[in-house]
Amino acid sequence: MNGETQKKQVVLTCAQPTGKLHLGNYLGAVKNWVSLMEGRECYFGVVDMHAITIPYVPAELRKNVYDCAAQYIACGLDPDKCNIFLQSSVVGHAELAWILGCICPIGNLERMTQYKDKARKHKDALNSGLLYYPVLMAADILIYDADLVPVGEDQKQHIELTRDLAQKFNFKYSDTFKLPEPYIPQSGARVMSLQTPASKMSKSDPNQSGTLYITDSADTLRKKIMSAVTDSEGGVKYAPDSKPGVSNLMGIFSAITGKSYAEIENEFEGKGYGDFKKSVADAVISHLEPVRLRYEEISSDKKYIEEVLKRGGEAAQRRANRLMSKVFRKVGFMRFE
Numbered sequence: 001m002n003g004e005t006q007k008k009q010v011v012l013t014c015a016q017p018t019g020k021l022h023l024g025n026y027l028g029a030v031k032n033w034v035s036l037m038e039g040r041e042c043y044f045g046v047v048d049m050h051a052i053t054i055p056y057v058p059a060e061l062r063k064n065v066y067d068c069a070a071q072y073i074a075c076g077l078d079p080d081k082c083n084i085f086l087q088s089s090v091v092g093h094a095e096l097a098w099i100l101g102c103i104c105p106i107g108n109l110e111r112m113t114q115y116k117d118k119a120r121k122h123k124d125a126l127n128s129g130l131l132y133y134p135v136l137m138a139a140d141i142l143i144y145d146a147d148l149v150p151v152g153e154d155q156k157q158h159i160e161l162t163r164d165l166a167q168k169f170n171f172k173y174s175d176t177f178k179l180p181e182p183y184i185p186q187s188g189a190r191v192m193s194l195q196t197p198a199s200k201m202s203k204s205d206p207n208q209s210g211t212l213y214i215t216d217s218a219d220t221l222r223k224k225i226m227s228a229v230t231d232s233e234g235g236v237k238y239a240p241d242s243k244p245g246v247s248n249l250m251g252i253f254s255a256i257t258g259k260s261y262a263e264i265e266n267e268f269e270g271k272g273y274g275d276f277k278k279s280v281a282d283a284v285i286s287h288l289e290p291v292r293l294r295y296e297e298i299s300s301d302k303k304y305i306e307e308v309l310k311r312g313g314e315a316a317q318r319r320a321n322r323l324m325s326k327v328f329r330k331v332g333f334m335r336f337e
Protein backbone atom coordinates (compact mmCIF):
# COMPACT_ATOMS: atom_id res chain seq x y z
CA MET A 1 0.00 0.00 0.00
CA ASN A 2 1.19 3.55 -0.49
CA GLY A 3 0.33 7.21 -0.14
CA GLU A 4 -2.22 7.34 -2.98
CA THR A 5 -4.91 6.09 -0.57
CA GLN A 6 -4.83 9.15 1.68
CA LYS A 7 -8.50 10.11 1.27
CA LYS A 8 -9.81 6.66 2.04
CA GLN A 9 -11.37 5.86 5.38
CA VAL A 10 -8.61 4.77 7.77
CA VAL A 11 -9.08 1.60 9.81
CA LEU A 12 -6.82 0.77 12.74
CA THR A 13 -6.98 -2.10 15.14
CA CYS A 14 -4.68 -4.50 16.97
CA ALA A 15 -4.41 -7.71 18.96
CA GLN A 16 -1.93 -8.84 21.57
CA PRO A 17 0.56 -11.53 20.63
CA THR A 18 -0.10 -13.59 23.73
CA GLY A 19 -0.66 -17.00 22.13
CA LYS A 20 -3.06 -18.46 19.63
CA LEU A 21 -6.07 -16.44 18.55
CA HIS A 22 -9.34 -17.92 19.80
CA LEU A 23 -12.79 -17.92 18.25
CA GLY A 24 -13.70 -14.75 20.19
CA ASN A 25 -10.72 -12.89 18.70
CA TYR A 26 -11.76 -14.18 15.31
CA LEU A 27 -15.54 -13.53 15.36
CA GLY A 28 -15.36 -10.36 17.44
CA ALA A 29 -12.43 -8.89 15.56
CA VAL A 30 -10.24 -10.42 12.84
CA LYS A 31 -13.11 -11.72 10.64
CA ASN A 32 -14.47 -8.16 10.47
CA TRP A 33 -11.05 -6.68 9.75
CA VAL A 34 -10.98 -8.86 6.63
CA SER A 35 -14.35 -7.53 5.50
CA LEU A 36 -13.21 -3.91 6.00
CA MET A 37 -10.00 -4.29 4.00
CA GLU A 38 -11.39 -3.45 0.54
CA GLY A 39 -11.43 0.23 -0.37
CA ARG A 40 -9.98 1.44 2.93
CA GLU A 41 -6.52 2.24 4.24
CA CYS A 42 -5.97 -0.34 6.96
CA TYR A 43 -3.42 -0.74 9.72
CA PHE A 44 -3.48 -3.96 11.72
CA GLY A 45 -1.07 -4.02 14.63
CA VAL A 46 0.56 -6.78 16.62
CA VAL A 47 0.84 -5.00 19.96
CA ASP A 48 3.90 -6.45 21.66
CA MET A 49 4.24 -3.42 23.97
CA HIS A 50 0.85 -4.23 25.47
CA ALA A 51 1.85 -7.86 25.94
CA ILE A 52 4.56 -7.03 28.48
CA THR A 53 2.06 -5.67 31.01
CA ILE A 54 1.62 -9.18 32.42
CA PRO A 55 4.33 -11.72 33.31
CA TYR A 56 5.94 -13.08 30.12
CA VAL A 57 9.05 -14.70 28.66
CA PRO A 58 10.89 -12.57 26.03
CA ALA A 59 11.73 -15.51 23.72
CA GLU A 60 8.08 -16.59 23.78
CA LEU A 61 6.94 -13.08 23.00
CA ARG A 62 9.13 -13.02 19.88
CA LYS A 63 7.71 -16.37 18.78
CA ASN A 64 4.17 -15.17 19.47
CA VAL A 65 4.71 -12.09 17.30
CA TYR A 66 5.49 -14.26 14.25
CA ASP A 67 2.60 -16.51 15.15
CA CYS A 68 0.13 -13.66 15.52
CA ALA A 69 1.10 -12.15 12.16
CA ALA A 70 0.86 -15.60 10.52
CA GLN A 71 -2.63 -16.05 11.96
CA TYR A 72 -3.72 -12.61 10.70
CA ILE A 73 -2.68 -13.63 7.19
CA ALA A 74 -4.22 -17.10 7.54
CA CYS A 75 -7.54 -15.47 8.53
CA GLY A 76 -7.56 -13.56 5.25
CA LEU A 77 -5.69 -10.30 5.85
CA ASP A 78 -3.89 -9.67 2.58
CA PRO A 79 -0.53 -7.89 3.07
CA ASP A 80 -0.92 -6.37 -0.40
CA LYS A 81 -4.16 -4.69 0.65
CA CYS A 82 -3.42 -3.72 4.25
CA ASN A 83 -0.52 -2.88 6.52
CA ILE A 84 0.32 -5.45 9.18
CA PHE A 85 2.81 -3.93 11.60
CA LEU A 86 4.59 -4.55 14.88
CA GLN A 87 3.81 -1.87 17.48
CA SER A 88 7.31 -1.63 18.98
CA SER A 89 8.83 -1.12 15.51
CA VAL A 90 6.92 2.14 14.96
CA VAL A 91 8.38 5.12 16.78
CA GLY A 92 5.69 7.34 18.24
CA HIS A 93 3.27 5.03 20.07
CA ALA A 94 5.09 5.35 23.40
CA GLU A 95 5.76 9.09 22.93
CA LEU A 96 2.13 9.85 22.20
CA ALA A 97 1.04 7.66 25.10
CA TRP A 98 3.21 9.74 27.42
CA ILE A 99 1.74 12.99 26.13
CA LEU A 100 -1.83 11.69 26.42
CA GLY A 101 -1.08 10.35 29.89
CA CYS A 102 -0.28 13.89 30.98
CA ILE A 103 -3.89 14.94 30.26
CA CYS A 104 -5.53 11.75 31.54
CA PRO A 105 -6.92 11.74 35.09
CA ILE A 106 -5.77 8.64 37.01
CA GLY A 107 -9.34 8.03 38.16
CA ASN A 108 -10.39 7.40 34.54
CA LEU A 109 -7.85 4.58 34.34
CA GLU A 110 -8.72 3.07 37.71
CA ARG A 111 -12.34 2.79 36.55
CA MET A 112 -11.53 0.64 33.48
CA THR A 113 -13.25 -2.75 33.72
CA GLN A 114 -10.34 -4.61 32.13
CA TYR A 115 -7.85 -3.02 34.49
CA LYS A 116 -9.95 -4.07 37.47
CA ASP A 117 -10.20 -7.65 36.11
CA LYS A 118 -6.51 -7.92 35.35
CA ALA A 119 -5.49 -6.27 38.61
CA ARG A 120 -7.48 -8.96 40.41
CA LYS A 121 -5.82 -11.74 38.36
CA HIS A 122 -2.27 -10.40 38.66
CA LYS A 123 -2.39 -9.20 42.26
CA ASP A 124 1.23 -10.23 42.84
CA ALA A 125 2.59 -8.62 39.69
CA LEU A 126 0.60 -5.42 39.50
CA ASN A 127 2.67 -2.90 37.55
CA SER A 128 1.85 0.63 36.40
CA GLY A 129 1.87 -0.54 32.77
CA LEU A 130 -1.35 -2.41 33.44
CA LEU A 131 -3.02 0.78 34.64
CA TYR A 132 -1.53 2.83 31.80
CA TYR A 133 -2.48 0.28 29.13
CA PRO A 134 -5.60 2.13 27.83
CA VAL A 135 -3.55 5.30 27.29
CA LEU A 136 -1.14 3.35 25.09
CA MET A 137 -4.14 1.93 23.28
CA ALA A 138 -5.48 5.45 22.74
CA ALA A 139 -2.10 6.43 21.29
CA ASP A 140 -2.18 3.36 18.97
CA ILE A 141 -5.44 4.62 17.52
CA LEU A 142 -4.92 8.39 17.47
CA ILE A 143 -1.42 8.28 15.97
CA TYR A 144 -2.94 6.93 12.73
CA ASP A 145 -5.78 9.47 12.70
CA ALA A 146 -8.08 6.47 12.40
CA ASP A 147 -11.76 6.78 11.44
CA LEU A 148 -12.83 3.29 12.40
CA VAL A 149 -11.67 0.81 15.05
CA PRO A 150 -13.13 -2.72 14.61
CA VAL A 151 -13.08 -4.51 17.99
CA GLY A 152 -15.02 -6.88 20.19
CA GLU A 153 -17.31 -5.47 22.88
CA ASP A 154 -14.70 -5.71 25.65
CA GLN A 155 -12.71 -2.87 24.05
CA LYS A 156 -15.62 -0.42 23.85
CA GLN A 157 -14.73 1.32 27.10
CA HIS A 158 -11.14 1.81 25.94
CA ILE A 159 -12.34 3.45 22.74
CA GLU A 160 -14.58 5.77 24.75
CA LEU A 161 -11.50 6.80 26.74
CA THR A 162 -9.62 7.31 23.46
CA ARG A 163 -12.35 9.68 22.26
CA ASP A 164 -12.29 11.53 25.60
CA LEU A 165 -8.53 11.97 25.42
CA ALA A 166 -8.71 13.15 21.80
CA GLN A 167 -11.31 15.73 22.79
CA LYS A 168 -9.29 16.87 25.79
CA PHE A 169 -6.17 17.27 23.64
CA ASN A 170 -8.10 19.14 20.92
CA PHE A 171 -9.54 21.49 23.53
CA LYS A 172 -6.21 22.14 25.22
CA TYR A 173 -3.96 22.40 22.15
CA SER A 174 -6.43 23.11 19.25
CA ASP A 175 -7.99 20.70 16.79
CA THR A 176 -5.60 17.81 16.09
CA PHE A 177 -7.25 14.41 16.41
CA LYS A 178 -10.27 12.91 14.70
CA LEU A 179 -12.68 11.13 17.06
CA PRO A 180 -12.53 7.46 16.04
CA GLU A 181 -15.67 5.33 15.84
CA PRO A 182 -15.78 1.80 17.25
CA TYR A 183 -17.01 -0.90 14.86
CA ILE A 184 -18.54 -3.73 16.86
CA PRO A 185 -20.24 -6.65 15.06
CA GLN A 186 -23.89 -7.58 15.78
CA SER A 187 -23.07 -11.19 16.56
CA GLY A 188 -19.74 -12.50 17.78
CA ALA A 189 -18.87 -9.29 19.67
CA ARG A 190 -18.70 -11.16 22.96
CA VAL A 191 -18.05 -14.88 22.60
CA MET A 192 -18.26 -16.62 25.96
CA SER A 193 -16.40 -19.65 27.32
CA LEU A 194 -18.07 -22.92 26.31
CA GLN A 195 -17.57 -24.25 29.86
CA THR A 196 -18.37 -21.16 31.94
CA PRO A 197 -20.61 -19.07 29.69
CA ALA A 198 -20.77 -16.29 32.29
CA SER A 199 -17.17 -15.31 31.44
CA LYS A 200 -15.80 -14.39 28.04
CA MET A 201 -13.78 -16.80 25.95
CA SER A 202 -10.16 -16.13 26.76
CA LYS A 203 -6.63 -17.45 26.24
CA SER A 204 -6.01 -17.38 29.98
CA ASP A 205 -9.11 -19.41 30.95
CA PRO A 206 -7.86 -22.15 33.32
CA ASN A 207 -10.42 -24.51 31.77
CA GLN A 208 -9.06 -24.67 28.22
CA SER A 209 -11.89 -26.91 26.97
CA GLY A 210 -14.04 -23.75 27.01
CA THR A 211 -11.80 -21.97 24.50
CA LEU A 212 -11.79 -22.77 20.76
CA TYR A 213 -8.57 -21.83 19.00
CA ILE A 214 -8.67 -21.00 15.31
CA THR A 215 -5.85 -23.48 14.67
CA ASP A 216 -7.39 -26.34 16.71
CA SER A 217 -7.82 -29.57 14.73
CA ALA A 218 -11.31 -30.55 13.55
CA ASP A 219 -11.38 -33.29 16.19
CA THR A 220 -10.52 -30.92 19.04
CA LEU A 221 -13.07 -28.35 17.88
CA ARG A 222 -15.79 -30.99 17.68
CA LYS A 223 -14.95 -32.41 21.11
CA LYS A 224 -15.01 -29.00 22.77
CA ILE A 225 -18.27 -27.97 21.10
CA MET A 226 -20.04 -31.29 21.81
CA SER A 227 -19.13 -30.97 25.50
CA ALA A 228 -20.19 -27.31 25.78
CA VAL A 229 -22.29 -26.52 28.84
CA THR A 230 -26.01 -26.09 28.09
CA ASP A 231 -28.97 -26.46 30.48
CA SER A 232 -31.49 -29.07 31.50
CA GLU A 233 -34.50 -27.24 30.06
CA GLY A 234 -33.99 -28.20 26.40
CA GLY A 235 -35.01 -26.13 23.37
CA VAL A 236 -32.76 -24.03 21.15
CA LYS A 237 -33.89 -20.54 22.26
CA TYR A 238 -31.95 -17.29 22.50
CA ALA A 239 -32.15 -16.21 26.16
CA PRO A 240 -28.70 -15.05 27.38
CA ASP A 241 -29.82 -14.69 31.02
CA SER A 242 -31.61 -18.00 31.52
CA LYS A 243 -29.83 -20.07 28.83
CA PRO A 244 -26.33 -18.58 28.56
CA GLY A 245 -24.66 -21.73 27.16
CA VAL A 246 -27.12 -22.31 24.31
CA SER A 247 -27.32 -18.57 23.58
CA ASN A 248 -23.54 -18.42 23.28
CA LEU A 249 -23.55 -21.32 20.79
CA MET A 250 -26.32 -19.53 18.88
CA GLY A 251 -24.18 -16.39 18.78
CA ILE A 252 -21.28 -18.37 17.34
CA PHE A 253 -23.54 -20.12 14.81
CA SER A 254 -25.13 -16.82 13.80
CA ALA A 255 -21.77 -15.05 13.37
CA ILE A 256 -20.52 -17.84 11.12
CA THR A 257 -23.61 -18.60 9.04
CA GLY A 258 -25.17 -15.11 8.96
CA LYS A 259 -28.49 -16.60 10.18
CA SER A 260 -30.61 -14.57 12.63
CA TYR A 261 -31.54 -15.97 16.05
CA ALA A 262 -35.17 -16.39 14.87
CA GLU A 263 -34.01 -18.40 11.85
CA ILE A 264 -31.86 -20.61 14.07
CA GLU A 265 -34.74 -21.17 16.51
CA ASN A 266 -36.98 -22.21 13.59
CA GLU A 267 -34.37 -24.51 12.10
CA PHE A 268 -33.93 -26.39 15.40
CA GLU A 269 -37.54 -26.34 16.56
CA GLY A 270 -38.26 -29.70 18.23
CA LYS A 271 -34.64 -30.85 17.97
CA GLY A 272 -32.28 -31.63 20.84
CA TYR A 273 -29.05 -29.94 21.92
CA GLY A 274 -27.04 -32.83 20.41
CA ASP A 275 -28.31 -32.01 16.89
CA PHE A 276 -27.74 -28.33 17.40
CA LYS A 277 -24.20 -28.78 18.73
CA LYS A 278 -23.39 -31.04 15.78
CA SER A 279 -24.49 -28.30 13.35
CA VAL A 280 -22.46 -25.69 15.28
CA ALA A 281 -19.41 -27.97 15.16
CA ASP A 282 -19.85 -28.60 11.40
CA ALA A 283 -20.14 -24.85 10.72
CA VAL A 284 -17.14 -23.90 12.88
CA ILE A 285 -14.96 -26.70 11.46
CA SER A 286 -15.71 -25.98 7.81
CA HIS A 287 -15.19 -22.25 8.40
CA LEU A 288 -11.88 -22.65 10.20
CA GLU A 289 -10.42 -25.49 8.09
CA PRO A 290 -8.98 -23.18 5.36
CA VAL A 291 -7.62 -20.86 8.09
CA ARG A 292 -5.77 -23.74 9.75
CA LEU A 293 -4.40 -25.06 6.45
CA ARG A 294 -3.16 -21.62 5.42
CA TYR A 295 -1.64 -21.13 8.87
CA GLU A 296 0.25 -24.43 8.57
CA GLU A 297 1.54 -23.32 5.18
CA ILE A 298 2.93 -19.93 6.23
CA SER A 299 3.71 -20.17 9.94
CA SER A 300 7.14 -21.71 9.35
CA ASP A 301 8.10 -19.09 6.74
CA LYS A 302 9.71 -16.60 9.12
CA LYS A 303 11.32 -14.68 6.30
CA TYR A 304 7.99 -13.98 4.60
CA ILE A 305 6.39 -12.88 7.88
CA GLU A 306 9.33 -10.59 8.65
CA GLU A 307 9.01 -9.08 5.18
CA VAL A 308 5.27 -8.43 5.76
CA LEU A 309 5.92 -6.81 9.17
CA LYS A 310 8.77 -4.71 7.78
CA ARG A 311 6.70 -3.42 4.86
CA GLY A 312 3.68 -2.77 7.08
CA GLY A 313 5.88 -1.10 9.70
CA GLU A 314 7.33 1.30 7.16
CA ALA A 315 3.89 2.36 5.96
CA ALA A 316 2.70 2.71 9.56
CA GLN A 317 5.74 4.81 10.43
CA ARG A 318 5.10 7.18 7.51
CA ARG A 319 1.55 7.75 8.66
CA ALA A 320 2.50 8.07 12.34
CA ASN A 321 5.20 10.64 11.52
CA ARG A 322 2.67 13.00 9.99
CA LEU A 323 0.62 13.20 13.15
CA MET A 324 3.54 13.20 15.53
CA SER A 325 5.14 16.27 13.90
CA LYS A 326 1.85 18.09 14.46
CA VAL A 327 1.59 16.87 18.06
CA PHE A 328 5.20 17.82 18.90
CA ARG A 329 4.66 21.32 17.54
CA LYS A 330 1.42 21.81 19.44
CA VAL A 331 2.69 20.65 22.81
CA GLY A 332 5.83 22.78 22.51
CA PHE A 333 8.44 20.10 21.79
CA MET A 334 11.22 20.84 19.30
CA ARG A 335 12.88 18.85 16.56
CA PHE A 336 16.25 19.99 15.29
CA GLU A 337 16.83 19.21 11.61
Ligand code: TYM
Pocket (backbone or CB within 6 Å): 012, 013, 014, 015, 016, 017, 023, 024, 025, 026, 027, 028, 029, 030, 047, 050, 136, 137, 140, 141, 149, 150, 151, 152, 153, 154, 155, 188, 189, 190, 191, 192, 200, 201, 202
Ligand atom coordinates in the same frame (compact mmCIF):
# COMPACT_ATOMS: atom_id res chain seq x y z
P1 TYM B 1 -7.02 -8.60 22.58
O1 TYM B 1 -5.68 -9.01 22.09
O2 TYM B 1 -7.44 -9.05 23.94
O3 TYM B 1 -8.14 -9.06 21.58
C1 TYM B 1 -8.07 -8.81 20.19
C2 TYM B 1 -9.47 -8.54 19.65
O4 TYM B 1 -10.32 -9.64 19.95
C3 TYM B 1 -11.51 -9.17 20.62
N1 TYM B 1 -11.94 -10.20 21.59
C4 TYM B 1 -13.16 -10.75 21.62
N2 TYM B 1 -14.25 -10.57 20.85
C5 TYM B 1 -15.34 -11.32 21.13
N3 TYM B 1 -15.39 -12.24 22.12
C6 TYM B 1 -14.32 -12.45 22.93
N4 TYM B 1 -14.38 -13.38 23.88
C7 TYM B 1 -13.14 -11.69 22.69
N5 TYM B 1 -11.91 -11.63 23.28
C8 TYM B 1 -11.19 -10.73 22.59
C9 TYM B 1 -11.07 -7.89 21.31
O5 TYM B 1 -12.19 -7.05 21.56
C10 TYM B 1 -10.11 -7.29 20.29
O6 TYM B 1 -10.82 -6.58 19.29
N6 TYM B 1 -6.37 -3.88 24.03
C11 TYM B 1 -6.56 -4.73 22.90
C12 TYM B 1 -5.47 -4.63 21.85
C13 TYM B 1 -5.21 -3.25 21.35
C14 TYM B 1 -6.03 -2.50 20.46
C15 TYM B 1 -5.33 -1.27 20.23
C16 TYM B 1 -7.25 -2.76 19.85
C17 TYM B 1 -4.11 -2.50 21.65
N7 TYM B 1 -4.19 -1.31 20.96
C18 TYM B 1 -5.84 -0.31 19.40
C19 TYM B 1 -7.77 -1.77 19.00
C20 TYM B 1 -7.08 -0.57 18.80
C21 TYM B 1 -6.60 -6.18 23.37
O7 TYM B 1 -6.07 -6.51 24.39
O8 TYM B 1 -7.17 -7.02 22.47
